[in-house]
Amino acid sequence: MAFAIEEYTLPAPSDIAVKMYEDSAVLWTHVQATFGLALVGLALGTAVGIAVAVLLHIVPPFKTALSPLLVLSQNVPLIALGPLLIIWFGFGTTPKLILLVLVCFFPVALSILVGLGQAEPHLREYLGMIGASRWERFKRLEFPASLTYLFSGLRIAATYVVSSAIVAEWLGAGANTGIGFYLKLKFSGFQQAAVFGSIVCIVVMSLLFFYMVVLAERLVIRWRPRPEPEWKEASS
Amino acid sequence: MSGSDSRGSTLELEGIVKSYRRGKERTLVLNDVSLTVRAGEFVSLIGPSGSGKSTLFRMIGGVEKPDQGRVLIDGEDRTGHKGLISYMPQQAALFPWLKVEDNIRFALVSTGTPKREAKEQAAQWLERIQLGHVAKEYPHVLSGGMQQRISFLRALLMRRSVMCLDEPFAALDALTRADMQRWLLELWEADRRSVLFVTHSIEEALVLSDRIYVLSPAPATVLRELVVPFERPRRADVWTSPEFVELKREVLRLLEEGHSGTV
Structure with missing residues (x-):
């Protein structure tokens, strides 16, 4: 062997595969826990993001006053906030979810906020001329127009949600579940093959989340012209 | 006159x-x-x-x-x-996320036509101006002339x-x-x-x-x-x-x- 790389430095792909197979039962329960946590976190974060953006949009003084706080919420590092949340809320799922909501709501809120202000001027003018109410303007114009923006924010949130869930699990020692917990355990035991195994799980889950958002976007936004030729033919 | x-x-x-x-x-x-x-x-x-x-x-x-x-x-x-x-602008101002019939329906409802009547009117009139076949399409597939027809119909049907x-x-x-x-x-x-x-x-x-x-x-x-x-x-x-x-x-x-x- 020319390089003499030990398994505890860099395990061969085959070692990782074997380890994952051996640990598959345990790994599966941890994956399920992390997946569930990330899913709930993303859903809550999106809901909070939409609520925040809509509130700031509808009450312009709020936008001026609270926008700096929005940025501030992203400036506190998770590793500082995590332990504090555990002190305040205990070792349950609550502090983990709060962390995930903090991570996910920001890109969603920010992109919707841009989208809500971008609604086409001539449609805005039209609604004004026919005397549509503020609520109708929101429902028929501003919100639908912001949906494409919502999804680009959601893609960012979905990309980060799994890694953030791992950090939350890594920090929140209480409940002994999740890939983050497994990762920490194996790292301490110098079982690098298992560490790489958990990285594989994290990457696969992250991709899964990302494509779930892409799929949802395709299902929700059906009014845009698509480049696929077969679609064009079907419509004529 | x-x-x-x-x-x-x-x-x-x-x-x-x-x-x-x-x-x-x-x-x-x-x-x-x-x-x-x-x-x-x-x-x-x-x-x-x-x-x-x-x-x-x-x-x-x-x-x-x-x-x-x-x-x-x-x-x-x-x-x-x-x-x-009622108003018809230079650009058709159809809402891209609403199908043709819904564009008409929503404008009528928001200007005071009852919901069911708006739906019936939209369907009936689209048929009458020979655009019944695009009722369920999104506006972007229509030509400029068709979009303007729908925009005019929308203005005409408003109770104004x-x-x-x-x-x-x-x-x-x-x-x-x-x-x-x-x-x-x-x-x-x-x-x-x-x-x-x-x-x-x-x-x-x-x-x-x-x-x-x-x-x-x-x-x-x-x-x-x-x-x-x-x-x-x-x-x-x-x-x-x-x-x-x-x-x-x-x-x-x-x-x-x-x-x-x-x-």
């Missing part, structure tokens, strides 16, 4: 003055504009581009208030009141007694445009709503209207009011008559005069 059984109202503008502040200067856009659209009458407003026609529409729609002057509908002061007119059309055919090619004018006349002559129609095409104004107001360049004021004498329903070849040519020449002369008068 006007049908006694028409569904229209009288629209009067009295001495509308409007200026905008640009930096420290005030620019006068509308200088004492007065005009009347009688019940069931088709009136065109013609003027050079940038003469404040769209600003005038914003006053009628209640989106902006004039500095001076009043907007009266059926004799009542409605200055600054929204939601009294005054229709304001703001250069609705300006973006269409000549062929589609002539086609649309004939189509619009047919629908309008059956219904006789009060219409105020803004255009910068003299032929279009002459083919469609009962009367024409010619506006000066900004700051806009009414240069002349012309009565278009051709009988209703309008013949498709009305533009070939000598009288038509004479009227066209007169409007052109007025527009040129107005132009040289201010520059």
Whole structure:
């Protein structure tokens, strides 16, 4: 062997595969826990993001006053906030979810906020001329127009949600579940093959989340012209 | 001129003055504009581009208030009141996320038509103007002419007694445009709503209207009011008559005069 790389430095792909197979039962329960946590976190974060953006949009003084706080919420590092949340809320799922909501709501809120202000001027003018109410303007114009923006924010949130869930699990020692917990355990035991195994799980889950958002976007936004030729033919 | 059984109202503008502040200067856009659209009458407003026609529409729609002057509908002061007119803009302004039928339905519902009736009307009328087959399509698959037809239908079906059309055919090619004018006349002559129609095409104004107001360049004021004498329903070849040519020449002369008068 020319390089003499030990398994505890860099395990061969085959070692990782074997380890994952051996640990598959345990790994599966941890994956399920992390997946569930990330899913709930993303859903809550999106809901909070939409609520925040809509509130700031509808009450312009709020936008001026609270926008700096929005940025501030992203400036506190998770590793500082995590332990504090555990002190305040205990070792349950609550502090983990709060962390995930903090991570996910920001890109969603920010992109919707841009989208809500971008609604086409001539449609805005039209609604004004026919005397549509503020609520109708929101429902028929501003919100639908912001949906494409919502999804680009959601893609960012979905990309980060799994890694953030791992950090939350890594920090929140209480409940002994999740890939983050497994990762920490194996790292301490110098079982690098298992560490790489958990990285594989994290990457696969992250991709899964990302494509779930892409799929949802395709299902929700059906009014845009698509480049696929077969679609064009079907419509004529 | 006007049908006694028409569904229209009288629209009067009295001495509308409007200026905008640009930096420290005030620019006068509308200088004492007065005009009347009688019940069931088709009136065109013609003027050079940038003469404040769209600003005038914003006053009628209640989106902006004039500095001076009043907007009266059926004799009542409605200055600054929204939601009294139906409107067709230059761009079709169809909502891209709503299917064609939903575009019509939602506009009708938000202007006071009950939900079920709006749905029935949308379906019925789309069928009637031979666009039933696109009812379930999104607007972006339609041609410009089709989009304008739907936009006009949407304005026509609103429960409003005054229709304001703001250069609705300006973006269409000549062929589609002539086609649309004939189509619009047919629908309008059956219904006789009060219409105020803004255009910068003299032929279009002459083919469609009962009367024409010619506006000066900004700051806009009414240069002349012309009565278009051709009988209703309008013949498709009305533009070939000598009288038509004479009227066209007169409007052109007025527009040129107005132009040289201010520059």
